[in-house]
Ligand SMILES: Nc1ncnc2c1ncn2[C@@H]1O[C@H](COP(=O)(O)OS(=O)(=O)O)[C@@H](OP(=O)(O)O)[C@H]1O
């Protein structure tokens with residue numbers, strides 16, 4: 001009874017996809033729960049600024065996107081936390097509910113399959129491979145299990161359904177083969193859950209073609225001061241991607257977003273964080289569906305950009321472009337007359353004047369539009385998005 005009471009009062013933290021995958025393997029016994037284990041969960045989950053409600057809490061409920069608590073975890077006392085401004089899971093992660101989130105539930109392998117004969121794959125089975133399995137099929141007494149090893153991001157890529165369909169077709173063709181998927185979360189070497197499957201590996205057919213990563217969705221974040229050129233470059237990039245006919249692309253422009261998705265929000269730190277997180281969430285959904293989301297908010301805070309990056313990387317690729325045009329130039333441009341108003345004290349919390357812009361620590365690209373014409377800026381971004389492909393082709 002006391003336990004139940006305590007659970008009622010524990011804070012609930014919704015885990016991102018990669019951490020949910022890690023949690024499932026942890027609860028199923030495919031990765032261990034030693035504190036020192038470098039599961040992504042330890043880093044993201046307990047970041048204190050992101051989760052102030054964890055301060056002083058003895059434990060935490062780990063929930064899926066529907067906020068269904070899947071497990072209860074103990075937290076190390078604040079003083080024992082070794083990652084600065086973070087709290088760590090102190091072992092003791094126990095299951096509360098069966099996971100029901102995410103795609104292809106019936107195919108997922110999340111616990112050991114001791115002694116089961118398996119074929120390991122990292123792509124669709126080729127006709128040659130299927131023929132090989134067929135040739136030794138009759139010498140194996142029980143059903144064979146296909147174990148398709150994939151990453152959290154690949155698994156949620158829309159192309160994955162096609163891959164699974166090929167796997168299922170191959171299973172039917174050979175007969176008595178079950179198509180299974182092992183989803184490996186970020187930062188965990190596949191060798192660890194594989195060893196813990198305790199399966200009998202009949203054939204390791206990995207290093208085939210991996211999923212078509214070039215077709216995965218992407219999020220491009222253009223961050224910089226007002227007037228730095230984010231929208232101008234973003235619009236041109238949108239046109240270019242559409243012309244290349246490589247991807248469906250959308251522009252989530254800072255100004256538009258504030259009229260619709262973030263209507264009513266102001267420019268305090270908190271409101272800007274909410275605004276950029278909303279953009280990140282929508283962008284990740286676009287990317288999940290295989291599109292490119294070009295986002296052009298100022299996004300002045302490193303921590304919020306990092307959160308957007310995490311959301312984006314779970315869904316596909318991510319590119320941070322710092323549009324680094326100096327403040328003096330942005331102020332000279334002042335197309336909207338906002339800098340003049342900010343200087344005159346008519347607008348408060350204005351980025352670069354009375355509100356900070358934290359220079360990105362690790363941008364993928366830095367573009368100063370006083371040095372780089374719009375078309376060249378777009379070339380640089382296209383080169384990073386589609387390496388090896390001729391821009392404009
Ligand atoms: N106080 C203050 N500070 C900065 N910008 C201001 C402010 N008030 C209004 N504007 C206009 O709003 C646009 C910035 O909104 P963002 O959503 O991109 O900002 S943030 O990412 O949430 O920080 C920004 O548009 P861009 O010029 O396209 O960047 C401004 O036109």
Ligand SMILES: Nc1ncnc2c1ncn2[C@@H]1O[C@H](COP(=O)(O)OP(=O)(O)O)[C@@H](O)[C@H]1O
Nearest residue numbers: 225226227228229230231232233369372373374
């Ligand atoms: N190389 C360049 N790249 C982008 N914008 C440029 C460049 N040179 C001049 N500009 C001008 O700078 C202004 C940038 O405004 P905008 O794109 O709305 O910036 P932001 O979206 O960052 O507020 C536009 O008037 C644009 O024509």
